[in-house]
Amino acid sequence: MRRFNLVNWLLGIVISGAFVSCKKEASPPLVSSLTLVNTVAGSEPLITDFSEDGNLINYAGALRVPYGSYNDAFLLPVAKELQPLRLFQYPDTTSGSKPLFDLKLQLGKGTINTLFLTGTVAHPEYLISTAIPPLHQAADSTFGVRFINLSYQSRPVDVYVTTGTGEKAADGLAYKSITDYKRFKAVAASGNYTFEFRDQQTQNVLATYVFDEVGKASGNLWLFRNFTLAFTGLPGVTQGDQKQDALLVLNY
Template identity: 30%
Template sequence: MQIIHHHFMNAGRMAMVCLLLTVITAGCSKSTLNEDNPATLVLFNALENGVSVRANLSGKHPITYLTALEIRPRNRALIYSKQANQPASFFSVPDTLPASIPVWSGDLKLEKGKTYSMFLVNGNKGAENVLMEENIPAPGKDSLTYLRFANMSSAQPVSINIKGNPLGSLVSQLNFKETSAMLQLPADRSVASYIFEVHDATTGNLLAAYTANNINVYTQSNPYLFKTWSLVFTGKPGATGANLQQLTVLRYF
C-alpha cells in the first residue's frame, strides 16, 4: 500500500508540473501576441478649404502620389504601425505648395497594441496635428452609446447640448484642438434620436447641429448601441461651402 501511494504521489506531481508548464507557455504566447499587435492610428482630415491629403508613411522621398493613401476632407483613415517612431508626411491634393513641401511632417510616437487619434487642422499652410492616445470603453450590460466631441474649428470656444436642454449641459466649454470627456448616453428602445447642438460659448449663437437617428432600431446593424464615436466640429464662422461649420461623425472601427 505504501508503494502504491508513493507511485500516485509521483504521478500527481508530474501532472502538476505539466499543468504549470502549460499555463506558463500559454502566458508567454499571449504576451508575445500582444507585443506583436500594431498600433492603430485613426487619422481625421479637419483641414480648411476642402483640402485632401495623401500620406507618405514610408519615410522615403519623394512621395508616390498614385499609390499613396488619400484622406479626403472631413474623412478618416485607419493606419496600422509597428514602429515606435512612425514617420509621416501629408501632401495636399493637388500639390499647391512649392517643391513638394508637405502640409505637415513629423514622427508619430506610437506604442504597439494601443489606439490613437490624430487630427490635421488649420489650412494647408500652417497645418498642425493633434495626436492623442485613446481608451476605448469596453461595452457594458447597459444599453449605452459612448460619444465624445472634438473642436477642430479654429474660430472660438464652443458649448454643446442636446436640443431642448440648457446650453452647455453636455459640454460647458470646448476650446480649439480640445476633445471632451467620453460621454455615456442611453441608447435603449426609449431613445429614437438625439439632436446635438454646438453654440458659441460666449454669445450663445447656434453654430451647427447634428441629428443621430434610428438609435432604437435593432433590426439592422446599429451604429450607436455599445459603440464609441466622436462628433468633430470643423469650419469657419459665417463661411459656406468647404468651410461651412458643421459636425461630422468619426467612427473608430
C-alpha cells in the first residue's frame, strides 16, 4: 500500500507564508489546491502546461500524470482564480502539438478542487469537483470516502461495503456522478473494508478495492483522512490497462 505523504505540500505552504510574513506591507497569498486525476482510457501520461501564453515550456521537467494512478505530486497549489491548463500526451509536446485538454479553470480562493479527466483519447471529457472534506474528531476514529463513476459511458453502478453489515454506500451512480463523503469507522474491530462496484442492473461485481488494516493502532494510513474511490476503465473490458477498476485518490 502506498504511503500518502503531504510533507512537501505542507512545507511549501509554510515556506511561502514565512517569506511573505517578512514583508509587513504584504498579505499572505490565499491559494487553492488542485488535484489532477487521469482516467482517460488509452491515454499516454499527460504533461501539464500552466503557462498563460502557451509558449514552449520545459516538458522534460514538467509534471506527468499517468493513466490510472495517484501520488502526492498530483496535488498542486494554485494562486490564480482563472488558471489556464493545457494537457498534452507525452511525448506529443512539440510547438505544433494539439493538447488533449485546453482548459480555463475557475477556482475560488482557498478552495479544494479535484480535476477528474475521463472519457477516451478520441472523446476526452472532464469533471471538476469543489468540496470541503469532512473534519474527523479524534474521539470518533473515522475516515471519509466519496465515490465517483469515471468508467466512460458505463451503466449506473452500486457501491457496497462487504465488511460488517454489507451496507450499500452508493446507489445508481451514473457516469460522471460523484457522491458526498461518507464516514467509516477505523477502530480495532473494523478489520478490512472491501468496497465493490456492481452493475446496478445485473449486480455483477465489476471492480473491488480493499482498505486494509483500517483499525491499525499505529501508522494507520486511513484514520482522520478523506479519499475518493473512482470507478474507471471501459465497459466490457476485463484485462489490460483499460479494464474496469478502482482507483484511490487522497483528499486530505
